[in-house]
Amino acid sequence: GAGTAYFLGRMGIRDVVIVEQEELPGMHASGRNAALGRQLTEDDTFTTLAMKGAKFLRSPPADFSPRPLLGDEGSLLVASSEETLAALLTRARAHDLPWAILAPQTLETRWPLLRGMHCVGAVSFPTDGVIDIHGLLDGYLRAARSAGARVQTSTTVTLITSGPESVVLSTTRGTIVARCAVIAAGAWAGALGARSGSDDRGLRPFRRHLFLTTRNAEVLPHAPFVWHLDDPFYVRPESGGLLMSGCDAEPHPPGLPAPVAAETERLARRLETLAPRLADLPLSRSWACLRTFMPSGGPLVDWDPTVSRLFWVAGLGGHGATTSAAVGELAAARIVKRLAATGERRV
Numbered sequence: 598g599a600g601t602a603y604f605l606g607r608m609g610i611r612d613v614v615i616v617e618q619e620e621l622p623g624m625h626a627s628g629r630n631a632a633l634g635r636q637l638t639e640d641d642t643f644t645t646l647a648m649k650g651a652k653f654l655r656s657p658p659a660d661f662s663p664r665p666l667l668g669d670e671g672s673l674l675v676a677s678s679e680e681t682l683a684a685l686l687t688r689a690r691a692h693d694l695p696w697a698i699l700a701p702q703t704l705e706t707r708w709p710l711l712r713g714m715h716c717v718g719a720v721s722f723p724t725d726g727v728i729d730i731h732g733l734l735d736g737y738l739r740a741a742r743s744a745g746a747r748v749q750t751s752t753t754v755t756l757i758t759s760g761p762e763s764v765v766l767s768t769t770r771g772t773i774v775a776r777c778a779v780i781a782a783g784a785w786a787g788a789l790g791a792r793s794g795s796d797d798r799g800l801r802p803f804r805r806h807l808f809l810t811t812r813n814a815e816v817l818p819h820a821p822f823v824w825h826l827d828d829p830f831y832v833r834p835e836s837g838g839l840l841m842s843g844c845d846a847e848p849h850p851p852g853l854p855a856p857v858a859a860e861t862e863r864l865a866r867r868l869e870t871l872a873p874r875l876a877d878l879p880l881s882r883s884w885a886c887l888r889t890f891m892p893s894g895g896p897l898v899d900w901d902p903t904v905s906r907l908f909w910v911a912g913l914g915g916h917g918a919t920t921s922a923a924v925g926e927l928a929a930a931r932i933v934k935r936l937a938a939t940g941e942r943r944v
Contacts, residue, residue, distance in 0.1 A: 598615060598779065598781030598782070598910065599615065599622065599734055599737035599738050599741065599921075599925075600737050600921040600922055600924060600925025600926075600928075601779055601781060601910055601924075601925045601928040601929055601932075602615050602737065602738075602741040602746050602925075603736075603737040603738075603740050603741045603744075603925055604925045604926045604928070604929035604930075605741075605744075605746075605929045605932065605933070606740065606741050606743075606744025606745065606746060607744070607929075608929050608930070608933045609933075610929075610932075610933065610936075611744060611745035611746075612745065613741065613744075613745065613746040613747070614746070614747050614748075614749055614773055614775070615738075615741070615746060615747070615748045615749065616749050616752050616754055616766065616768065616773070617748060617749065617750045617751075617752065618751070618752060618753045618754075618782075618785070619750065619751070620750055620751050621750065622734065622738060622748065622750070623730075623731070623734045625783055625784065625853070625886070625887065626783045626784070626886060626887065626888070626889075626917055627730055627734050627917070627918070628730070629807075629884060629885075629886035630730070630807075630886055630915070630917075630918065631807055631831065631833065631840055631842060632727050632728045632729075632730045632918065633672070633725075633727065633728070633822055633824075633831065633833065633919075634647075634651055634654060634667045634668075634672075634725050634726045634727060634728045634918070634919045635647065635672055635674075635722075635725055635822075635824065635916075635919065636648050636651050636692075636694060636722065636724065636725055636919065637674065637685070637688055637689055637692065637694055637722060638916065639894070640894055640895050641691075641692075642895045642896060643895065643896065643914070643916050643920065644688070644692050645692070645923075646896065646916070646920040646923040646924055646927075647916055647919045647920050647923070648692065648694065649920075649922065649923035650919050650920040650921055650922045650923040650924070651667055651724065651725070651919060653922035653923070654666045654667035654728060654733070654919075654922065655667050655724075657736065660740070661736045661740055662732055662733075662736050666728060666729045666732050666733050666736070667726045667727075667728055667729075668726035668727040668728075668729075668819075669723075669726055670725075670726045670727055670819055670820065670821045670822065670833075671721060671722060671723040671724070671725055671726060671821035672721070672722045672725035672726070672821050672822050672823070672824065673699065673704060673707070673708075673719040673720070673721055673722075673821050673822070673823045673824070674719060674720050674722065674824050674826055675704070675714070675716045675718075675719040675823060675824065675825040675826060676716060676717055676718060676719065676720075676826055676827055677715055677716050677717060677825070677827040677828060678717065678827055679717055681826055681827050682698075682717060682718055682720070685720045685826070686698070686720065689720065689722070694722060694724070695722065695723055695724055696720050696721060696722055697720070697721045697723070698718060698719075698720055698721075699718060699719045699720070699721050700718055701714070701716055701717070701718060701719075704716070704718070704719050704823075707817075707820060707821070708817070708820055708823060709815055709817075710813070710815050710816065710839070710872075710874050710875060711823065711832075711872050711874065711875070712874055713872070713873050713874060714825075714871055714872040715828070715870065715871050715872075716825070719823075721821065725821070725822070726822075727822065727833060728918050728919065730918055733918060733921065737921075737925075749770065751769075751770070752768045752769055752770045753768060753769045754766050754767070754768050754789060754792065755767050755768060755769065755792065756792050756793075757778055757789065757792055757793035757794070757904075757907065758793075758794070759778070759793065759794065759904050759905050759906045759907055760905075760906075761905065763775065763776060763906070764776070764777065764778045764905075764906040764907065766778060775906075776906065776936065777906050777907075777908055777932055777935075777936070778793070778906060778907055778908070779908045779909075779910055779928065779932070780793070780907065780908070780909050780910065780911060781909075781910040781911065781928075782911070783802075783887065783889055783911070783917075784802035784849075784851040784852075784887040784889050785851045786798075786800050786889060786909070786911035786912070787799075787800035787801070787802075787851075787889075787911075788851055790901075790907075790909070793901075793904055793907055794903075794904050795901050795903055795904040795907060798891065798897060798909065798911070798912075799891060799892040800889055800890070800891060800897070800911055800912055801848060801889065801890055801892075802848070802849055802850070802851055802887040802888070802889045803846040803847060803848055803849060803887065803888055803889070803890065804845070804846070804847045804848075804849035804854045804885050804886070804887060805842060805844065805845055805846060805885065805886055805887075805888055805915075806842060806843065806845055806856060806857070806860040806861075806864070806883060806884070806885050807840060807841070807842045807883065807884055807885070807886065808840070808841045808842065808861065808864065808880050808882075808883045809835060809836070809838055809839070809840050809841075809880065809881050809882050809883070810838040810839045810841070810878040810879060810880055810881060811838050811878070811879045811880070811881045812836070812837035812838050813837070813838055813839065813878065816834050816837060816838060816839060817834065818834050818837070819834070820833075820834055821833075825871060825872075828867065828870075828871050829843070829844035830842060830843045830844055830864070830867060830868070830871065830872075831844065832872075832875065838878075838881065839875070839878065841864065841875065842864075843860065843863055843864035843867055845860055845863070846888075849887060851887070852887075854885040854886070854887060855885065856883045856884055856885050857885070860883075860885075861880070861883060888913075888914055888915040889911060889912055889913070889914065890912055890914045891911075891912035891914075894914070895912070896911075896912050896913050896914075896916075896920070896924065897909045897910070897911045897912040898910055898924055898927050898928050898931070899931065900931070900935065908928065908931070908932055910924060910925075910928045
């Protein structure tokens with residue numbers, strides 16, 4: 598949502614309101630994720646968007662951020678089967694991503710705590726890294742405000758009514774009349790669609806747990822993040838310890854998900870088999886977040902097919918931060934194109 602507002606401003610649309618239900622922007626998906634800038638995904642559309650988004654993060658405009666917002670740590674995507682390894686290489690070549698194969702022994706050299714991990718090898722992607730989420734969100738909002746956008750917090754949209762010339766948003770803090778409404782509400786996107794006369798487009802939020810270990814002298818602070826694909830889990834350095842997830846995905850209604858103790862035990866059991874040196878590391882905290890998916894597995898960045906003046910930016914499935922610049926630019930371009938075709942310039 599913030600990325601879309603930013604690019605609308607760059608394209609000359611000044612009258613924009615960002616409606617945020619929380620007291621501060623970024624309290625949910627933006628503030629509770631692992632900040633992994635992974636470009637090669639299982640979906641070609643996401644991979645294309647992630648590569649374009651990562652380019653923006655590595656070299657943001659000077660007035661957006663004075664430094665890169667994507668670290669140079671790189672990533673290691675790990676496979677326990679030759680078939681998975683071959684498929685990774687095929688996709689990397691198809692998208693022309695820089696890559697290198699690592700044998701298990703080399704992987705252990707770069708990640709001593711992963712010694713003994715079950716795998717046949719890994720593919721290194723040096724242009725991946727960890728995203729400065731807070732710097733990214735701040736950059737979008739600051740630049741959007743400079744272009745004329747307003748951010749209205751602590752505001753819940755209760756109804757969206759679309760007509761031939763405008764769309765009306767009924768909110769807990771009054772009414773907003775606009776030329777276009779953009780649903781970019783993460784886990785709440787489907788519910789908002791249902792309040793607009795459309796439907797939820799099949800969007801479903803899923804809960805995922807994250808765990809932070811205590812500080813450990815063996816953690817190499819600038820090591821690449823590691824993502825095991827066949828028996829999914831990921832791990833990266835964080836605050837002197839490790840940030841880990843067992844890649845769980847359970848349906849969950851929109852809201853602030855509470856951690857479930859059983860997921861801690863499930864991760865421990867998985868690590869005992871896959872990466873035994875990680876299994877017994879003490880944890881300092883755990884939390885959960887929500888990722889929202891379309892039934893197709895790809896993103897939803899388009900006009901609603903039944904409700905006029907309603908545009909969707911949703912279903913980013915955990916790739917929101919990496920793809921945000923590409924998705925925001927795509928959304929803004931499609932909105933401006935429609936407005937220009939009808940002679941309208943106000944959003």
